[in-house]
Amino acid sequence: MILVELAVVFVLMSVVSVGGLPSVIGEIQRIVVDRQGWMAADEFVQLYAIGQAAPGPNVLIVSLIGWKIAGLPGALVSLVAMCGPAAALAWWVSGLWDRFKGTPWRAVLQRAMAPMVVGFVAAGGVVLATPGGVPDWRMWLIATASCVSMLTLKKLNPLWLLAAGGVLGAFLL
Amino acid sequence: MSEDLHQVQPPQTLRELFTGFLAIGARSFGGVMPWAHRVMVEERRWLAPADFTETIGLCQFLPGPNIGNASIVLGKRWFGLRGAIVAFLGLFALPFVWVLTLAILYKEVAENNFVKAVVIGVGAAGAGFFIATAIKLAKPLARSPAALVVIFGSLLAIAVGRISLFIVLPVALLLSVVFAYRKML
Numbered sequence: 001m002i003l004v005e006l007a008v009v010f011v012l013m014s015v016v017s018v019g020g021l022p023s024v025i026g027e028i029q030r031i032v033v034d035r036q037g038w039m040a041a042d043e044f045v046q047l048y049a050i051g052q053a054a055p056g057p058n059v060l061i062v063s064l065i066g067w068k069i070a071g072l073p074g075a076l077v078s079l080v081a082m083c084g085p086a087a088a089l090a091w092w093v094s095g096l097w098d099r100f101k102g103t104p105w106r107a108v109l110q111r112a113m114a115p116m117v118v119g120f121v122a123a124g125g126v127v128l129a130t131p132g133g134v135p136d137w138r139m140w141l142i143a144t145a146s147c148v149s150m151l152t153l154k155k156l157n158p159l160w161l162l163a164a165g166g167v168l169g170a171f172l173l
Numbered sequence: 174m175s176e177d178l179h180q181v182q183p184p185q186t187l188r189e190l191f192t193g194f195l196a197i198g199a200r201s202f203g204g205v206m207p208w209a210h211r212v213m214v215e216e217r218r219w220l221a222p223a224d225f226t227e228t229i230g231l232c233q234f235l236p237g238p239n240i241g242n243a244s245i246v247l248g249k250r251w252f253g254l255r256g257a258i259v260a261f262l263g264l265f266a267l268p269f270v271w272v273l274t275l276a277i278l279y280k281e282v283a284e285n286n287f288v289k290a291v292v293i294g295v296g297a298a299g300a301g302f303f304i305a306t307a308i309k310l311a312k313p314l315a316r317s318p319a320a321l322v323v324i325f326g327s328l329l330a331i332a333v334g335r336i337s338l339f340i341v342l343p344v345a346l347l348l349s350v351v352f353a354y355r356k357m358l
Contacts, residue, residue, distance in 0.1 A: 016342050017236040022303050026331045027338040034335065042293060046283070047276070049296035054275050055202045056268020059238035063269060064276050075273060079265070086237020087245045091257060094246040097231050111358045112349035113234055115320040118311045119327030119345065125303030126332035128296060133335070139297045146301030151308060158302060159202050162295045169294015170287060 002070045003077050005036075010062055010081035017086065019117035021059045026120070026127035028065070038069050041131035048128060053162055059083065138172040181218050183251045187259050190251065193217055194244055194263030201268065205240045213247075220247075240264065319357035323349050 009031055017024040025048070032038050039047075047068060051061035059082055066078030100106045129143040130136070145168070146161045184190040193212055201208045206229070213219045220228070232242035241261060248260030282288045314320035327345045330336045352358045 012339075014237055016338055017238075018342075019233060020237065020239045022306065024338060025303075030335055030337070042289075045296040046279075046289065046292045049292045049299060050275050050279055051272060052299040052302075053295055054268065054272040055200065056198055056272060057201075057205050057238045057240050057264070059241060060265075060268055060272045064272060067273060067276060072273075075269075079269065083237060083241050083261070083265075086235065086242060087257075087261065090232065090235050090237065090242040090245045091249060093235060094231065094249065108350065108353045110234065112346065112353040114310070115314055115317075115323035115358065116327060116342075116345045116349050117233070118307050118314065118320075119324040120331065120338075121303055121310065122307035122324070123328045123331035125300045125307065126328065128300035128303065130332070131293075139293075139300075142294055142297035143301035143304065146298035147305040147308070148301075150302055150305035157202070161301070162298050165298020165301075166291040166295045169290045169292070169297065173290035173293055 003073055006066050006070060006074055006078050007081040009036075010066075010078050011085055013062075014082050014085040015089075017082075018113060019120060021057075021061065022124045023117060023120035025061070025124035028062070029127050032065060038065075041133070043068070045128060045131045049162075053159075141172070142168045181221050181224075183219050184217070187252055187255060190248060190256060191259050191263040193219070194260045195266060197240075198264045199267045205264075209240055209243065314358075317358055319352040323352065 013024045029044055033041050033044050047064045048061055051064055062082045063075040063079040066074035129139050142165050146165055149161055197208050197212045214222050214225050232239045235242050244260035244264045245257045248256035327341055330341045
């Protein structure tokens with residue numbers, strides 16, 4: 001049953017999403033598009049874009065994926081599956097984490113996590129900018145422009161960059 | 174800033190907790206974190222700035238959506254299990270409705286090539302955010318060759334090799350912990 005499959009996929013994603021949704025977006029795309037064939041690569045990018053443009057946590061992209069595949073029940077199941085295990089872990093760990101403040105292994109773990117999260121997040125960006133696995137210079141131009149603007153224009157609301165991406169898309173794509 | 178500006182008082186009722194997180198979710202165009210800071214630290218003064226940073230730090234380390242985790246951790250701190258549930262629901266209620274509404278509206282026009290080009294352009298710009306975030310996070314790590322090995326190793330494995338995260342994550346974690354343990358990170 002499709003709802004069970006969705007739940008299994010997102011429960012697994014929830015457990016490994018260290019650093020949040022950006023870390024697993026590449027993997028979600030790999031499973032949803034490449035492995036299960038639930039949608040095409042460019043449909044995935046469009047859902048992602050809608051998720052970015054709407055207010056709220058970017059994890060809501062999973063409810064859009066669920067909605068696309070199995071309607072409203074799919075949207076709810078996907079969101080709960082993606083947030084549930086992580087929330088349970090947050091509940092349990094938040095007490096422990098404070099208690100072990102200043103212990104050497106907590107410091108080791110914290111330092112070890114940092115480069116992994118960077119690699120995973122960067123990979124998420126690359127995967128999204130390369131739908132279907134075929135590099136397209138126009139997608140990369142827009143992604144690079146928004147990346148550079150984000151790093152240089154720190155006061156700018158990111159929504160303007162999304163809007164600019166939409167305008168560029170209208171002309172280029 | 175004067176001391177009394179940072180007089181913090183946690184929410185007193187579940188209702189207050191709910192409306193606070195509802196306000197964060199409702200206004201979070203272009204990113205939740207800046208709004209979470211504005212509502213909880215600046216407007217309602219539930220938290221001191223340093224406390225906010227530390228809570229977010231833990232939540233970034235945990236799997237799952239950072240701000241979702243923060244709602245659980247803070248809700249638990251203030252009201253236990255009920256608080257965690259109320260804060261989480263408040264945060265997600267409106268964005269969930271809006272994102273689906275937007276998707277339903279989009280479905281009507283998705284066949285239009287112009288609209289499609291615009292939306293894919295927005296997606297590409299959003300992909301750029303990820304790269305920018307990765308670069309920001311990488312700044313303190315850039316001088317460590319060990320960190321660069323982990324960063325580019327996992328980047329290539331996931332984005333180019335298309336290897337499952339369930340293989341990349343344990344390998345990267347093992348490597349990274351060894352590096353960190355030997356003070357190479």
